[in-house]
Amino acid sequence: MESYSKLLLHEKEKGRALNKKKIEKILRKLLIELGENPDREGLIGTPRRMAEAFEEIFAGYTMSSGLDVSFSEETDAIIAKDIQFYSMCEHHMLPFYGKIHIAYLPEGKVFGISKLTRLVEKYSRRMQIQERLTRQIADEITRMGVRGVVVIAEGEHLCMKMRGVRNHSLVVTMAHRGLMEQKELRENILTLISNSKPGLQSF
Numbered sequence: 001m002e003s004y005s006k007l008l009l010h011e012k013e014k015g016r017a018l019n020k021k022k023i024e025k026i027l028r029k030l031l032i033e034l035g036e037n038p039d040r041e042g043l044i045g046t047p048r049r050m051a052e053a054f055e056e057i058f059a060g061y062t063m064s065s066g067l068d069v070s071f072s073e074e075t076d077a078i079i080a081k082d083i084q085f086y087s088m089c090e091h092h093m094l095p096f097y098g099k100i101h102i103a104y105l106p107e108g109k110v111f112g113i114s115k116l117t118r119l120v121e122k123y124s125r126r127m128q129i130q131e132r133l134t135r136q137i138a139d140e141i142t143r144m145g146v147r148g149v150v151v152i153a154e155g156e157h158l159c160m161k162m163r164g165v166r167n168h169s170l171v172v173t174m175a176h177r178g179l180m181e182q183k184e185l186r187e188n189i190l191t192l193i194s195n196s197k198p199g200l201q202s203f
């Protein structure tokens, strides 16, 4: 019953609408300011398409992650590897994207891969910086009740690739909580993550 009402909430969230007409007007002005003709064939529908894309790209603000918890006797580490994310750098409003790996030590309940994917979407589909994205995911998993969690994000940042010194390096950030603050345990988990195949596994 509970999960059903949560599902309904999920459906309602999908209906959240940005003021797309207003956004379209602003984007049209932006095109003019950039020296473009917003009425030419290729651009006439662009403000509308961008407004629609924004609705998806910035959907994280109203998403919940309350889905798909199951209870289990599981006590060993569970690793969800290679969860794809797409986010927007809040300094340049350009995309950064890559993979997130989550490893946690459960306490009575385990989270399905869809829950973890949804959690990643909740915090990535908004204006963001990678360090905070990593921290927020770790904090929410901690609040949901685990003995420890480590979150690693590997991101490519278009603001670094397309502009300035054109740095093409991969940015790696990590946040750890609870038992994962123990260096030895964390290092074992990091080895497992780098050796394991994509998807959800327990060890």
Ligand SMILES: [Zn+2]
Pocket (backbone or CB within 6 Å): 089, 090, 091, 092, 093, 094, 157, 159, 160
């Ligand atoms: Zn940036």
